[in-house]
Amino acid sequence: MYLIIHQKLLNRCTRQIHTNASRILFNQYYNAAQKKRLRSSRLYWSGCGVLLLGLTYAAVPLYRVFCQSYSYGGTVSVNHDSAKVSAMKPIKDKVLTIKFNADTAAAMQWNFKPQQNVIKVLPGETALAFYTAKNPLDKPVIGVSTYNVVPYEAGQYFNKIQCFCFEEQQLNPHEEVDMPVFFYIDPEFVEDPRMEHIDEIILSYTFFEAKEGIKIPIPNFMKK
Numbered sequence: 740m741y742l743i744i745h746q747k748l749l750n751r752c753t754r755q756i757h758t759n760a761s762r763i764l765f766n767q768y769y770n771a772a773q774k775k776r777l778r779s780s781r782l783y784w785s786g787c788g789v790l791l792l793g794l795t796y797a798a799v800p801l802y803r804v805f806c807q808s809y810s811y812g813g814t815v816s817v818n819h820d821s822a823k824v825s826a827m828k829p830i831k832d833k834v835l836t837i838k839f840n841a842d843t844a845a846a847m848q849w850n851f852k853p854q855q856n857v858i859k860v861l862p863g864e865t866a867l868a869f870y871t872a873k874n875p876l877d878k879p880v881i882g883v884s885t886y887n888v889v890p891y892e893a894g895q896y897f898n899k900i901q902c903f904c905f906e907e908q909q910l911n912p913h914e915e916v917d918m919p920v921f922f923y924i925d926p927e928f929v930e931d932p933r934m935e936h937i938d939e940i941i942l943s944y945t946f947f948e949a950k951e952g953i954k955i956p957i958p959n960f961m962k963k
Contacts, residue, residue, distance in 0.1 A: 824900070824923065829861040833929050840943035841870060847948045849874055849882055849910065854917070863926035865900065870918045870944060874910035881909045883949040889941040896928040897940065907949050 837860055839853035854869040874880050886904045888894040901921040910916065920942070928934050 824865065827863040827923070827926055829864040830926050830929050831861060833862055834938070835860050835862065835924060835928075836939045837866070837868070838939065838941045839868060839870070840941055842943070842945040844945065844947040847880075847882060847946050848876055849880065849946055851944075851946050860924060862896070862924040862928040865921065865923045868920045868922075868942075870903070870920065871915065872908070872910060872918060872946065873915040874912060877912045879909055879911050881907050881949045882946045883907050884944050884946045886942065886944045889943065890937060892933050893928070893937055893940050896925040896931070896934070897942070898923055898925055904944065 837858050839856060839858075841851045841853050843849055843851050850871075850873040852871055854871055858866060858868060860866045872882070883906070884904050886902075888897045899920065899922050901919055903918040903920070908916075908918075922942075924940075
């Protein structure tokens with residue numbers, strides 16, 4: 740009888756030891772796995788932070804390359820075909836009103852405006868417009884501009900041949916310059932059903948001061 744009781748107690752103690760040992764091993768494994776996940780998460784988010792920081796500094800050139808290549812988000816294309824321009828024929832039954840807008844960022848103290856508010860153009864013909872920028876300060880100021888087209892859908896047909904956008908422009912104290920925009924509306928504009936009721940296009944430029952610490956905003960469509 741004592742042997743049976745002793746054996747049961749021994750078996751119970753053995754099971755308890757196994758259970759405790761299993762619990763300890765599980766806890767050790769769980770803690771190690773948890774630490775590994777936390778370490779991986781820290782590395783992941785650190786990498787994301789570095790990537791976002793790099794994208795912030797690269798935003799303007801990336802925006803320029805992407806938008807000018809694909810005419811996305813109302814930005815105009817610079818990849819015009821010279822042979823196509825020479826062979827273009829104006830579409831005389833479609834007159835478009837091109838309006839010009841000029842803005843400056845809060846920190847930018849240039850006087851910036853279009854020389855003309857409106858011009859009439861035909862799809863398939865070239866047109867020339869001018870903006871004027873003046874530095875009223877007693878020190879040189881470097882500016883850089885962004886631009887877009889409204890309505891956005893018309894951006895793919897609005898082609899620049901010459902423009903001052905995305906390039907740094909330095910104006911000396913009290914210097915004033917004329918900035919040309921040489922462009923055309925692709926004649927394929929009239930073949931797009933979405934453009935059937937579009938008779939007015941707005942070309943808008945915004946100048947920012949180009950200096951360390953000043954960040955040009957990223958357009959909303961790139962933040963999505």
